[in-house]
Amino acid sequence: MPKCLHALSLCALLTAFFIPGTATAIDIASHAQHLQRLHLAAQKSLGDFYMYNSMEGDQRYARMIEQSRQTAREQLQKLVNMQDVGAVHLHTQLQQQWQAYDQNLTTLMATLAKQGYTDLQPVADMAARNRQLLLTCQDLYEALRRSDAAAISEQSDNTRQLALLMQNIAVSYAARSAAVGASFSGDSSERPIEDLVDDFSARLASLRTLPDNNTAVDETLEGVTTKWRYIEKSLRNYNEKSVPFLVNKYADSIISGLLTVADLYAQAPTENARS
Numbered sequence: 001m002p003k004c005l006h007a008l009s010l011c012a013l014l015t016a017f018f019i020p021g022t023a024t025a026i027d028i029a030s031h032a033q034h035l036q037r038l039h040l041a042a043q044k045s046l047g048d049f050y051m052y053n054s055m056e057g058d059q060r061y062a063r064m065i066e067q068s069r070q071t072a073r074e075q076l077q078k079l080v081n082m083q084d085v086g087a088v089h090l091h092t093q094l095q096q097q098w099q100a101y102d103q104n105l106t107t108l109m110a111t112l113a114k115q116g117y118t119d120l121q122p123v124a125d126m127a128a129r130n131r132q133l134l135l136t137c138q139d140l141y142e143a144l145r146r147s148d149a150a151a152i153s154e155q156s157d158n159t160r161q162l163a164l165l166m167q168n169i170a171v172s173y174a175a176r177s178a179a180v181g182a183s184f185s186g187d188s189s190e191r192p193i194e195d196l197v198d199d200f201s202a203r204l205a206s207l208r209t210l211p212d213n214n215t216a217v218d219e220t221l222e223g224v225t226t227k228w229r230y231i232e233k234s235l236r237n238y239n240e241k242s243v244p245f246l247v248n249k250y251a252d253s254i255i256s257g258l259l260t261v262a263d264l265y266a267q268a269p270t271e272n273a274r275s
Helices: 003-018 025-054 059-076 085-115 120-147 154-177 191-206 215-237 244-267
Strands: none
Touching: 025 059, 025 085, 025 120, 025 154, 025 244, 085 120, 085 154, 154 191, 154 244, 191 215, 215 244
16 A cells, blocks of 8 residues: 555544544443442542541551542543543543542541541531532433443443442441431432432342343342341441441442442343343
């Protein structure tokens, strides 16, 4: 092929690749996955802080906070080359909100390490920043779904939403255990924890009955269900005996299992990825 023709062909290929509005379904699905993992990590960092606070500066939770923050940063960095104008705007907003929240978290951790406690108002301010960050995550996720509804399978979406609900429950429980209350959980709806638990149980049961679940999905969901049953009673009776360490540990494992299931659904053929 003559050099000039080869150069023109390469130019045309690159131009087509970078034309706005040509994001593929794979790009959108990948962005959605990174975004929801960012959402989980950002909310978990708040729950980790409550555990760090209630466990009097236990360094295990300091390390968990840093791990959650690092995961959030990595996922945020992977949200690149978005085509939709609205999505680009929300992404910029998300970056700014993360930086503000992350700095807020750094300051409060330093305060806690120095004086052994934190005032409630700065914690409330940080929880409010976290809540706004999570709302922007959800808005951006919805913008991605609108750009190509078929790019994200219904089952993958439902499973990841269930993982977000589990994280919400864990953070709400940690907030109560740290004696800061439900309004500090990062959940914009501030639903009673009993309602969240009922919702999770019903949605998990529904997920397990889907006719197209394969063996790997069934086995993973069985493990998730076993762990859920282990902490469900404690969650429903949170006023009787607080077991934040147990809930935190099992919630992490449940979320990991649900993300595995979501990935299994995403790998399935399109015709089997719908309920």
